[in-house]
Amino acid sequence: MMPGVGIFGTGKVIYALVPMLRKQGFEVKAIWGRTAEESQSASKALGIPFWTAKMDEIVLHKEVNVIFVVCPPQYQSQILIKALGIGKHVVCNPPGGLVQADVVKTVQASQYYPTLITVMSYGLRLLPVFGVTKQLIQGGFCGQVQLCDVRVDTGPVHADTYDWTCDGAMGGGVLSCIGAHVVDAVLFLTGQEPHLVNGLLKYLDNAVMNGFRRVNSDTFCSFQMELTGNVSVNATLGVRSTRKTDFNLELFVSGTRGALKIRDSELYGKKWDSDEEELLFSDDGSVPANVDEPWPILRGLLKLVESLRAAFVGAEEGNIKWNKDAIAGAASFEDGQHVVAVMEAIKRSSMNKQWTPVYFLKEPDEPELSKADGHPAPFYVSL
Structure with missing residues (x-):
């Protein structure tokens, strides 16, 4: 039972x-x-x-x-x-x-x-296509991984009426709602630790709800991330549709021997000594059609x-x-902390306009210091 x-x-x-x-x-x-x-x-x-x-x-x-x-x-x-x-x-x-x-x-x-x-x-890490991709990476299909490039086009991530999803300081925005899953997926696939990020957040909607409340959660996010093992990550996330169910994902992993590309639920692979890209896996699983997620x-x-x-x-x-x-x-939960640390570093980087270290707290009351400027850095900035 x-x-x-x-x-x-x-x-x-x-x-x-x-x-x-x-x-x-x-x-x-x-x-x-x-x-x-x-x-x-x-x-x-x-x-x-x-x-x-x-x-x-x-x-x-x-x-x-x-x-x-x-x-x-x-x-x-x-x-x-x-x-x-x-x-x-x-x-x-x-x-x-x-x-x-x-x-x-x-x-x-x-x-x-x-x-x-x-x-x-x-x-994302639980989807079959990501599981197969990780197995191929571990099996040496790409050789030594050097680059991971991600692009996500999605529908609106905030609610139809004003709530916490409309406010970046309360956890709303495309970085928190979608980017968190992307960061976790990249760390899961590569098995590497993040240590530097360079990010940009934009608030392009500026819609007004309930007559006076303005949406200030980010609708565009771009970031670069350096991982241990000399792996570089580039990601672009943007709200490019008015339908909340719209979601297009492309994730490209390149290494010394070949490359793997995830397009939504399909996985393609190419060896550098071959001219052809091959379909390696396809998943046609269904999801509830009556939920705007x-x-x-x-x-x-x-x-x-x-x-x-x-x-x-x-x-x-x-x-x-x-x-x-x-x-x-x-x-x-440790994986979750890694993702939150990366998101906080992206927000600081977007504010400071520079590469920013990813800092992992060991204790809740430990002051977070930005190694770039040497003073406590704010967690959330509403532009």
């Missing part, structure tokens, strides 16, 4: 998540929203028996064993720490906290409770839910709490 699930958040993604969970045998027992109205409405629409606007009531719910955190970033860290302290398994939507100091607290909590599931729902993120979320089911099914068969191998490919 699958464990009961509690959900924090009432955004559009839950209308895809809840059916996914039920299809895999999970029972969704409770849901939390920022207001009683939000949580009650989502509960009624999805047939969830218990709703509340109080965090502790979900965390302490006796029938809830797994918690999905898909709420705004400002609430994520405190929910994760509470849930782990009570002994609940947790799955968190990126980024895991509003700033890196918050994320470090969740990393420490996950290390303190190693018997609990603690994963980030970074979707980019298809790769939804498909990755589905893969994560399937992995969770395998983890608990394996546990039943082996008489253990859960099978770690089933979710070994999912992003850890």
Whole structure:
């Protein structure tokens, strides 16, 4: 029997998540929203028996064993720490906290409770095409990796009505909502650590919502990143459509022996001693059609839910709490901290107009110093 699930958040993604969970045998027992109205409405629409606007009531719910955190970033860290302290398994939507100091607290909590599931729902790394690409890179198809070039064209990443997704300081914008998945995917494929970035963020929309509130979350992001092992990364992310489901991805990995190119869900390869590009893999998996979210993120979320089911099914068969191998490919909280550190460095670089070190906090109260200028650097800048 699958464990009961509690959900924090009432955004559009839950209308895809809840059916996914039920299809895999999970029972969704409770849901939390920022207001009683939000949580009650989502509960009624999805047939969830218990709703509340109080965090502790979900965390302490006796029938809830797994918690999905898909709420705004400002609430994520405190929910994760509470849930782990009570002994609940947790799955968190990126980024895991509003700033890196918050994320470090969740990393420490996950290390303190190693018997609990603690994963980030970074979707791209879980797609079959990325798994095959990583295997080929590790198998030497590209030789020594030298360059990774990424381009993403997407639809609007902010909500139709004003909320946190419209504000870059609250975790909105194409960098936070889409770029985080791209950064994680690049680090996953290359297996390298980031140490320098040069970034540019632009706010090109400037739409006004609710009569007076202006959208100031970035709609264009370009960054270069230097990884250990002398790997260079170039990425361009932009909102180029009015439909939220639109998403086009191209990722190119080049090395000393050949190159691999991901185009959406297809993988092409070319050896430098050959003139022809070959189709190596194609994935035609489906996703819910009634949810306004980019298809790769939804498909990755589905893969994560399937992995969770395998983890608990394996546990039943082996008489253990859960099978770690089933979710070994999912992003850890440490992986999440790496992504947040990169995003913060990109924002500082965009403000300072220069290459900026990626700084990893070891303690939540550790002051983050920009090695470029020697004084504490702000985390978020709204232009």
